[in-house]
Amino acid sequence: MIETGIPKLDGYLHGGVPEGRSLVYYTYPGVAGDVFGMQTICHATSNGILGVYVASSTDPQMIRDQFSEFGWATEDYNGRFIVVDAFSGLIGADSQERYVVSDPEDVNSLTQCIKKVMEEMSEPGIIVFESLSTIMDLCGESETLDALEEWSQYAMLYDHALVYNFTAWPYSEETLLHVKENVCNSVISVGGITGDVIFGQYFGVLKVDWTDIARKSTLFKVLKPGGIRAYIPKILVTGPFDAGKSTFVHALSNRAISVDRLGTTIALDHGHVDRKGFAADIFGTPGQERFDPIVKLLSGEAMGIFLLLDSTNTTDFKRGKRMLEITESFGLPVVIVANKQDMSEALTPEEIRRELDMPANVQIMPAVAATGEGVFEAFETLVDMVMEVD
Amino acid sequence: MAYNLGIPKLDDLIGDIRGGTNIMMIGPPMSGKEDLINIIAYRGLVDRDAAVIVSTREPGNNVLEWFERRNLNISMDRIGIVDCVTRTLGFAAPDTENIKMASSPVDLTGIGVKISQFFEHFWMEMQLRETRLCINSLSTILMYSNLQTVFRFLHVFTGRIKAANALGVYVIEEGMHDAQTIVTLKQLFDGMIEIREGDDGYQIRVVGLTPKPTPWFDYEVNGVDVVLRG
Ligand SMILES: Nc1nc2c(ncn2[C@@H]2O[C@H](COP(=O)(O)OP(=O)(O)OP(=O)(O)O)[C@@H](O)[C@H]2O)c(=O)[nH]1
Ligand SMILES: [Mg+2]
Numbered sequence: 001m002i003e004t005g006i007p008k009l010d011g012y013l014h015g016g017v018p019e020g021r022s023l024v025y026y027t028y029p030g031v032a033g034d035v036f037g038m039q040t041i042c043h044a045t046s047n048g049i050l051g052v053y054v055a056s057s058t059d060p061q062m063i064r065d066q067f068s069e070f071g072w073a074t075e076d077y078n079g080r081f082i083v084v085d086a087f088s089g090l091i092g093a094d095s096q097e098r099y100v101v102s103d104p105e106d107v108n109s110l111t112q113c114i115k116k117v118m119e120e121m122s123e124p125g126i127i128v129f130e131s132l133s134t135i136m137d138l139c140g141e142s143e144t145l146d147a148l149e150e151w152s153q154y155a156m157l158y159d160h161a162l163v164y165n166f167t168a169w170p171y172s173e174e175t176l177l178h179v180k181e182n183v184c185n186s187v188i189s190v191g192g193i194t195g196d197v198i199f200g201q202y203f204g205v206l207k208v209d210w211t212d213i214a215r216k217s218t219l220f221k222v223l224k225p226g227g228i229r230a231y232i233p234k235i236l237v238t239g240p241f242d243a244g245k246s247t248f249v250h251a252l253s254n255r256a257i258s259v260d261r262l263g264t265t266i267a268l269d270h271g272h273v274d275r276k277g278f279a280a281d282i283f284g285t286p287g288q289e290r291f292d293p294i295v296k297l298l299s300g301e302a303m304g305i306f307l308l309l310d311s312t313n314t315t316d317f318k319r320g321k322r323m324l325e326i327t328e329s330f331g332l333p334v335v336i337v338a339n340k341q342d343m344s345e346a347l348t349p350e351e352i353r354r355e356l357d358m359p360a361n362v363q364i365m366p367a368v369a370a371t372g373e374g375v376f377e378a379f380e381t382l383v384d385m386v387m388e389v390d
Numbered sequence: 391m392a393y394n395l396g397i398p399k400l401d402d403l404i405g406d407i408r409g410g411t412n413i414m415m416i417g418p419p420m421s422g423k424e425d426l427i428n429i430i431a432y433r434g435l436v437d438r439d440a441a442v443i444v445s446t447r448e449p450g451n452n453v454l455e456w457f458e459r460r461n462l463n464i465s466m467d468r469i470g471i472v473d474c475v476t477r478t479l480g481f482a483a484p485d486t487e488n489i490k491m492a493s494s495p496v497d498l499t500g501i502g503v504k505i506s507q508f509f510e511h512f513w514m515e516m517q518l519r520e521t522r523l524c525i526n527s528l529s530t531i532l533m534y535s536n537l538q539t540v541f542r543f544l545h546v547f548t549g550r551i552k553a554a555n556a557l558g559v560y561v562i563e564e565g566m567h568d569a570q571t572i573v574t575l576k577q578l579f580d581g582m583i584e585i586r587e588g589d590d591g592y593q594i595r596v597v598g599l600t601p602k603p604t605p606w607f608d609y610e611v612n613g614v615d616v617v618l619r620g
Contacts, residue, residue, distance in 0.1 A: 027499075029546045030506035034499055057500070058477075058493035065482040066493070090496060090534070091478070131499055137539040167499040169542040196554045197509040224485075 002126050002161045005043020006036060007230040007277030008218045008387065009203065013186065014211035019124050021185040021210065022152055022162035024132070029167050031201050032222045033190040034131070035070070037165040039227045041128040042072035045080045050125030052117055054084040056104065056134040060097050063130070071225030080125075084113055090138070107139035107147045115154055124159035132164040132179075141175045148183045185209045191217075200233065218387065221279050229279035232303050232386055237269070238295060238323045239308030240316035241287035244339040245269065248308055248369040249284040252379055256282075264288060268298055275376065278383050285327075289319075292326055299327035304334070304386040306378065308369075311338045311346035317355050333385035336364040337378050342371070391520055393557040395583075396433025397426075397594075399607060399618040404599045409520070409555030411599070412548040412578060416562045417585025421592045423561050424448075425611045426583070427524045428456050430559055432614050435464040439520035440512035442505055444472040446530035449479070450489035460613055468518065470508035472501055474530075496534045498543045505547065509554060523551060527561035528575070537571050541578070548578045559583070594618070 003016040004023070010016050017023050027033025045051040055063050060083045067074050074081040086101040088094065099117050103109040118127070129135070136144040155162045166179060180187055186208040192198035204217030221231035237245045246269045250256045253271025260266065269284030283302070285295040299305075305327060309320050324334065336358070338349045347355065349364040358364065363381055367374030391409030394401045407413075417423050424447075431441035445453050450473030457469065466488060474492045476483045485491055490504040505523065512518045525531075532540050544560070551558040560579070562572070576582070581598030588608055597603040607618040 029499070029543075030502045030550070032503045032507075034503070057497035059480070061480070062477050062482070062493060069484060087494075087496070091494070131497075133499060134496060137498075137535055165499075167502070169498075169539075170545050171542070192506070194553070197513045197550075198506050199510065199514065 002044050002049055003047070004036075004040045004163075006039060006203070006228050007220075009188065009205075012205050012214040012216065013208060017126075017161045017163065017186070018210055019159040019161055020156040022155065022164070022183075023186045023188065024164040024166050024179060024184040025188050025190050026180060026206065027165065027167050027190040028192050029169055030198055031190055031192045033167065034165050035222050035228055036188070036190060036203075037128045037130065037163055038067060038070065038072070040163050041081070041126060042067060042070075042074070044126045045074070045077040046072070048080070050080050050082070050121055050123055051077070052082045052084060052121070052125065052127040054086055054114065054127065054129045056086045056129070056131045056138070058130060059087055059093070060085050060095065069224055070227050072227075082117065084117055086110055086113070086135070105138045107135070107143045110135065110139065111147050111150060114151055118154050118158050118160055121158065121160065124161075126161045126163060127155065129162075129164045131167065133167040133169060136171070136175075141171055145175065145178055145183065152183070180206060223274060223279065226274065229274060229277060230387065232278070232280040232383065234302045235280050235282050235304045235306065235382065235386075236299050236302040236327060236329070237282060237284040237306045237308060238299070238327055239287060239306075240310070240313070240319040240323065243287060243308040243310045243313075243316070243320070244369040245284045245287060245308045248306070248337065248339065248367070248375060249282050251369050251372040251375045253282060258284070266291065267294060273379065275379065280379075280383065285323075295323065295326050296328070299329065302327070302329065302332065304382045305329045305332055306382065307334060307336045308339050309336060309352065310340050311352060311366075312340055312343050314347065314355055317352070321356060333382060334362065335378050335382040335385070336362065337369075337374075338364055338366045339369050341366045341374070342368045391555040393439070393520070393522070394433060394437070395430050396436070396614075397429070397609075397616045397618070400594070400596055400604060403604045404596050407557060407599060409557070410552040411580045412551050412558040412560070413581050413583060413599075414560050414562055414576065414579040415583040415585070416564050416572070417592070418564045418587060421585045421587070422611050423585065424526060426585075426616065427526050427559055427561055428453070429611070429614050429616060431469070431522055431524050432457065432462065432464065434520070434522040434557075435462075435468055437520070438468075438518070439522055440468040440470070440508075440516065440518045441522045441524065442470045442472065442508045442512075444474065444501060444505065444523070444525040446474045446495045446525075446527060449473060449476045450491075451476075454488055462614065468512065468516070470511070472504040472508070474501060494534070495531050498531070498535065498539065502543065502547065506550070509550070509556075513554070519555075521554060521556045523547070523556060523558045525558070525560045527563060529561070529563040529566050532567060532571070537574060541574060544575065544578050
C-alpha cells in the first residue's frame with residue numbers, strides 16, 4: 001500500500017493505493033485538486049518510496065519551487081523524486097531532466113517516455129501526473145484514454161501505482177464517464193460547494209475496487225505551507241462566565257484574537273487551529289447572560305461544540321447546560337471540558353458527570369487551559385466526532 | 391447589481407450593464423486595449439467593486455504598477471492579479487496579497503483555481519458583492535492551448551461570472567486568429583467592445599448590449615480617463 005498522505009483519505013481507502021493500482025483525483029474546475037497529487041507524491045517519497053512526477057503544464061524547476069512553497073523539499077528526497085518533463089517541449093525550451101517528452105502533443109511520445117521510466121525504476125514506486133486534463137487537451141480525448149489503458153497495464157506489470165490529477169472541464173459526457181468509471185481502480189472526487197462563488201471544498205470516494213466504499217465526504221482547506229487539511233469551518237466554544245473559554249481558544253490556536261473588555265469577552269474569540277492534518281476555525285462565545293443573544297448568533301452553522309466548565313464552580317454547571325440549549329446545538333457533537341483541573345478544589349470529570357446528570361456516552365475531558373494541558377486531546381476527540389458525522 | 395465601464399459617453403449610451411454579463415474586447419495590437427481593460431477594472435474599484443485581472447502578457451507586478459503609477463485614490467486590497475508570466479520567465483516568485491502565480495498560460499487548471507480563490511476571498515472575507523474579471527488576454531492562452539480547450543475553460547468561467555452576477559471582460563487580439571476561432575468564442579459572450587483603426591487614431595464602439603451597436607467614436611486615453619470624440 002502506498003499512502004496518499006491526504007488526511008482521512010487513507011482511512012477511506014483502507015491504507016492507500018495498492019501497488020499496481022491507479023487512482024484519479026477527479027476535480028471540479030476552480031477547486032485546488034492539483035495539490036492532492038503533489039501531496040501524495042511528496043508523502044510517498046518522504047517515506048522512502050520512489051516517485052515520478054509527470055509535468056505537463058509547469059516548468060520542472062518551477063515544480064520544485066512550488067513543492068517547496070508547501071514545505072516539501074524535493075531535493076531532500078535523495079534522487080527518489082524524478083520529473084518527467086512533458087512541458088519544455090511545448091514552449092520550445094531546453095530541459096535539464098533525464099526524462100523528456102520530445103513532443104508533448106503526441107501521446108505516443110509521452111507513452112514512450114512513461115514506459116521507459118517505468119522500466120528503469122529500480123523498485124515499485126508511484127507515478128503522479130500533474131494534469132491528465134492537460135494531456136487530454138494536448139493529445140486528444142480518445143487518444144489519451146487509450147494511452148491510459150496502456151500505462152495501467154504497464155504499471156501493473158512493474159507494480160507501480162498510478163495517480164492522476166484530472167480537472168473535469170466540460171469534455172464530452174462519454175469521456176467524463178469513462179474517467180469516472182473505467183480507467184482507474186479508484187476515483188476521488190474533489191468538489192466545491194457552490195453558490196454565487198465556491199464557498200468550500202470537499203473530497204470523497206466515488207469508486208474504489210480494493211475495499212468497501214466509504215460514503216463520506218470531508219471538507220478541506222489548502223494551507224501554504226502545509227498542504228491539504230481536513231477542515232472544520234466552525235467549532236464553538238461556549239460555557240459560563242469565567243470558565244476559561246478565551247484561554248482555551250488561545251491555547252488551542254496557532255493564532256487567535258479576542259474581542260474583550262476588562263477581561264471578559266463581549267463579542268467573540270476567534271482562533272485558527274492546524275494540527276495533525278486537521279484545521280479548524282474556533283469561535284469562543286461570551287459567558288455573561290447579558291450577551292446571550294450574541295451566543296445565539298454565533299452558534300449558527302457550528303459543526304461541533306466545546307462546553308467549557310470551571311471544575312471548581314459547581315454553582316455554574318446548570319448555567320453551562322443552559323448555554324448548550326441557547327446554542328441550539330441539539331444533535332451536534334459535544335465535548336465537555338472540565339477546566340481548571342490545576343486547582344485543588346476541582347471536581348473530576350466523573351464527579352462533574354454526576355453533578356450534571358450526563359449519560360456515560362457524553363465525553364467529559366479534563367484540562368488546564370491556562371497551561372494548555374488537555375486542550376489538544378479534547379480537540380482531537382471533538383474532531384473525530386465531527387468527522388464521523390455525515 | 392449593475393456595472394459601468396468607466397468610459398463616459400459609451401456608458402451613457404449603453405446604460406447599466408447587468409450582473410452576469412460577459413464581454414469580449416477585440417481590436418488590433420497596440421490600440422490601447424491594455425489601458426482600456428485596466429480602466430474598466432479601475433472603474434470597478436472606484437465603484438467599490440473588486441477586480442480580478444488575469445495577466446498573460448505582463449508580470450503581475452507591472453499590472454500593479456500601472457495602478458500605482460497613476461496615484462489613484464483606491465484601495466489596493468480589492469485588486470487580485472493572476473500572474474501567468476513571472477514563473478514562465480524562471481522567477482520563483484511567491485504569491486503576495488495581490489498576486490497569485492499560475493505556472494504558465496498552459497496551466498488552465500491553476501489559472502481557474504486562482505480566479506476562484508480571489509472570488510471567494512472578495513465574497514466571503516471582504517463581503518464584496520460585485521466583482522469584475524478581466525482576462526488580458528485570451529490570445530496568449532490560445533497560443534498555448536487549442537480552441538476547444540480554451541472554449542471549455544471559458545464555458546466554465548463565463549458560467550461562474552453569471553452565477554456570481556459579476557462582470558467579465560476578455561481581451562482578444564484582432565488579426566491573430568482565424569475567423570472560425572472568433573465566431574466560436576463569440577457564442578460565449580453577451581456583447582463586444584470593438585476597436586478599429588480610424589483615419590485619425592483608434593475608434594471604439596460597443597455591440598450587443600443595446601439593440602443596435604453604438605456609433606464609432608474616436609478616443610484617447612489620458613491617465614484613467616478615456617476621452618471620446620465624434
Ligand atoms: N487556574 C486556572 N485558571 C484558569 C484556567 N483557564 C483560565 N483560567 C483563568 O480564568 C479566568 C477567566 O479566563 P477566560 O479565558 O477569560 O474565561 P472566559 O470563559 O473567556 O470568560 P468570559 O469571556 O468572561 O465569559 C482568567 O483569569 C484565566 O487566567 C485554568 O486552567 N486554570
Ligand atoms: Mg472570554
